[in-house]
Amino acid sequence: xxxxxxxxxxxxxWKLCIAPPPSKKYVLIGAPHTSNWDFVVGxxxxxxxxxxxxxxxxxxxxKPPLGFLMRALGGxxxxxxxxxxxxxxxxxxxxxxxxxxxxxxxxxxxxxxxYWRTGFYYMALKAGxxxxxxxxxxxxxxxxxxxYVYPTGDIRKDFALIRxxxxxxxxxxxxxxxxxxxxxxxxxxxxxx
Numbered sequence: 001x002x003x004x005x006x007x008x009x010x011x012x013x014w015k016l017c018i019a020p021p022p023s024k025k026y027v028l029i030g031a032p033h034t035s036n037w038d039f040v041v042g043x044x045x046x047x048x049x050x051x052x053x054x055x056x057x058x059x060x061x062x063k064p065p066l067g068f069l070m071r072a073l074g075g076x077x078x079x080x081x082x083x084x085x086x087x088x089x090x091x092x093x094x095x096x097x098x099x100x101x102x103x104x105x106x107x108x109x110x111x112x113x114x115y116w117r118t119g120f121y122y123m124a125l126k127a128g129x130x131x132x133x134x135x136x137x138x139x140x141x142x143x144x145x146x147x148y149v150y151p152t153g154d155i156r157k158d159f160a161l162i163r164x165x166x167x168x169x170x171x172x173x174x175x176x177x178x179x180x181x182x183x184x185x186x187x188x189x190x191x192x193x
Contacts, residue, residue, distance in 0.1 A: 005047035009143070014041065017144035018049040021132060024099040026148065027124040028053050028132040031180075033105045034171030041136045045143035053103040056090070076102070087122045094127035101132065113178040118155065125151040133162065139170035155182060 009016055028051075030042055046053050052074065059077040062070050070077075078089050094100060102123070106116040124131045130148040137143070149161050163180040171177050 001047045002050050005044040009044050013141050015142045016048045019145055022148055023130055025094050025129045026101050026132045027120050028101045028103045028134050029120050030105050030134045031166055032171035032177045033107045034173040034176040037172055038136050041143050053101045055103045087126050090123040091126040112176045115181050115183050118182050121151055133165050135169045137169045138172045
């Protein structure tokens with residue numbers, strides 16, 4: 001798969017750039033997320049970089065007949081009805097696994113979102129793992145992981161680093177790129193890209 005992915009990326013004019021991970025465990029975020037093509041480009045980037053990223057899905061999706069396919073694609077079932085919240089469930093997964101990357105799109109939609117969801121941040125913070133800043137930059141035709149941020153607990157400071165990294169990255173549909181900020185009630189206010 002790696003050779004095929006690298007061939008296809010090159011054939012379509014894309015460059016793969018992956019900064020080596022500082023840890024065998026990390027939360028991988030993917031942004032900007034403005035098109036269904038992000039999945040294809042991102043998947044080729046993951047295969048080309050030999051990164052087996054996993055993703056979260058509600059446990060109901062893992063029942064037959066879809067369950068086999070969901071697991072084969074790297075899905076991890078999570079129970080939304082459990083008293084322990086999703087952040088705690090993911091921290092448990094990180095504790096159990098020797099090597100794992102969990103992929104999350106913080107915008108939560110391909111449309112313009114008013115703020116980023118912060119679950120990825122709190123998952124990484126609770127698990128004590130870095131956040132890998134994955135991207136697909138359509139202007140430069142570059143896909144990869146450009147940097148890693150260790151969450152400090154100061155979400156405003158850490159989001160400033162994340163915002164700075166993504167500041168020059170352009171999605172396929174730039175008009176759908178929302179601001180890189182957190183909800184006002186979490187302290188970020190009106191800061192934007």
